[in-house]
Amino acid sequence: MAIIQQNEGDYSSSETTATEILPLFRKNTNPAYKCAVFNLLGINYENLYDYDNAIYYYNQAYKQADNELQKVVLKNNIAVVYMDKEDYQHAIQILFPLALNKDLLNGAENQARALDNLGYCYFKIGDPKSLDYMNQSLKIRKQIKDSFGIMASYIHFTEFYKDNNFEKSNSYARMAYEKATEINNVNIRLKSLALLIENSIGNESKKFSMLHLHINDSINKVRQKAKNQFAKIKYDSKKEKEENLKLKAQKAENALQLEQQKNRNQLLYFVVGIIILISIFIFNFLVAKSKKEKIKTSYNTEIRIAKKLHDELANDVYHTMAFAETQDLSNSQNKEKLLNNLDTIYSRTRNISKENSTIETGSLFISNLKDMMSGFNTNEVNILTNGIDTINWATIDNNKKITVYRVLQELLVNMKKHSQCSIVILTFKKNENKLQIDYTDNGIGATFDEKNSRNGLQNVENRIQAIKGTTTFDTKSNKGFKVSFIFPI
Known part of the structure; x- marks a missing residue:
């Protein structure tokens, strides 16, 4: 996709697309792919006039190149960027070894390109060796019928003769335009027309200007149309992919729900x-x-x-x-x-x-409660109560009466099984709209872990919580056992 965008002249979009490739690179990615992508980015940045990034990515491509031909092409690309930056001395340092080493160039086309670029650099710094190198390059290009190379040579000759031989400069500009038209290279057609405009006056200059405007307008429309079409294709493809993923996710979700x-x-x-x-x-x-x-x-x-x-x-x-x-x-x-x-x-x-055995919650509740507690009185254990008759039990909810009965029953059963006490004191007192009942004995007490391990005490806590009350245990081994619970009435 990035190559297509580049071929259509949409270098910004091509750069964006190519950049998406970089996170996909891994250590085991084929170096040839990396070289191609880096070179692609270098070309995009060069055409966007971001020369520093262009040089950076050409160098990255050079590091991934696995044959001498690729390295020669990339070195020439780097030299061209320095030429675009008008850093001709730096470009010459790269091109000079290439132009003189035929074996390194691996082909007449590469040799001609290096000679032409080297000659152009010498021309830009005023070195007379330039014409010889440019002539050598054009001769090779004509021998191998390299149309694109011939066109590039004509452009360089146009610039070479622009200031000292108007006729030759104009002639080379026309030949460059004709060759560019022949191979349908729009960029060189526009460049050669720009040179012809500089070298012409009057109606001829106007003719070339109008032609330049027409071609430039046409190519801009074509590229914009291609850009829009490509954007739509990309959007449609992305949308279809998202819909497919959504459909798969929905199917998976339906299966999971089932x-x-x-x-x-x-x-x-x-x-x-x-x-x-x-x-x-x-x-x-x-x-x-x-x-x-x-x-x-x-x-x-x-x-x-x-x-x-x-x-x-x-x-x-x-x-x-x-x-x-x-x-x-x-x-x-x-x-x-x-x-x-x-x-x-x-x-x-x-x-x-x-x-859930039957518990009387009416008028006999308090007498039955006392009877139940007194049933735990023995020669060894004395059960004492304090304040039980000060409570108006008739106003207390039946369910809470049952809870009090069961909780006290649980505590006394627990006492009988584990406490080894001689005295138990049960204190009843009303605190505003709450009833507080304190249980105390002088037995061996219990640690917190022992308290948790006894189901009876756990039941006490659960029952009090059921009537929205709270329970406080004071469990110290060998110091008796104390528990206090309070709930709203």
Whole structure:
């Protein structure tokens, strides 16, 4: 693409396209490709009058050249850039060895080019050797019928004779124009016409000027049209590529969504199955209990259990399903985490069923609570309460009464199993719109790790959290055990 743009005279676009190639180069890229790209960039910068960059990239191409012919051509290109910069001495230093070494030049065409450029440099610095070198070059070019080279020689002779032989200069300019027209080289046609304009006067100068304007305008239109057409082709190609990539991405996304939906469905079936089994288990439990309790008590128990399932399990089930939807279940860690979550749901459900024996929440609540606590009194352990009768239990929500009952039951069971204490003090106090209950015993206490390892104490914390309360443990080994929980009433 860069070559096409260069051939159409769009050197800026060619430079942009060629620059996109450079990041693709690797250590194992064929040096011939690198040489070609660097040379392409050198030509573009030369035509854009960025001579320093042109020399840089010609030198980069020279480093990648793998044969003497390429190196000779690139050296000549570098010399031409110095000629464009009017640094003729530097150009001569490069061209002189080339012009004298026929074996190095590897062909008459290269020798003629070096001789012509060397002669032109000598001409520009006023050295009389210039005419001999330029004549040698033209003779070789005519012998090998190098039309492009002959045309270049004519241009140089036009400039050589411009100041001292008007007729010869004009003649060479006309021959250059004719040769450029013959081989359809627009740039040389324009250059030779510019020289003819300088060497002509009157109507003839006007004729050449009009011809120059016409050709220049035509070539600009042709190049702009080609540039626009090429830009459209490039845009269409890019757009088609993007659409293909988008289509592939959409197909991949659809396949992924189908797979995710399949996984979600499987998980949903699994969870629904577990919930159905749990529901059957709870239902059977309630049916068995209903034979021993009144209809109202059974009804209240069902409502409480249903609420507990909703409050304690619904959130876990939701998060478990969300986890399954968003994570890759083929990953072993994610799969293990999912199974652990499901096991937790099952364990929590099983605990709910175990904990839900009937608790009186009406007028008999406080007496039943005292009876439960007094049941832990023994010859070795004395249970003391403080402030329990100052609380208006009738204003406290039934669910919170049940929580208090169960929490105290858990603490006393834990005390009986682990504490080895002789005194337990339970303090009840109302603090504005909150109820605070403090438990203290003089047992062996427990470390933080031991506290975490005891399911009973973990249940205490979970129950208090369920009624939007907080729990504070003071667990120091051999210094007794203290826990305080507070919740809104």
